[in-house]
Amino acid sequence: MKFEKFKNTRHASFNLRRNDVAKKAGINRLAITTQSNDWRVGDTTISMTLRDARALRDFLNQNLD
DSSP, rough: OEEEEEEEOOOEEEEEETTTTTSSSSSSEEEEOOSSSSSTTTOOEEEEHHEEEEEEEHHHHHOOO
């Protein structure tokens, strides 16, 4: 079953995709995009696997107050 979730904030967009039946590596991904206010610089996107996203979440939970 495919799962896709979007969340937009003032400065960033989050996109989470999961596909439980797919066996391809990297099919489950989180993408974070920040919009640029400068027309000379494009939007910046970072994409990571859900495993990396969980590691990032754990790191932020431990180190942010």
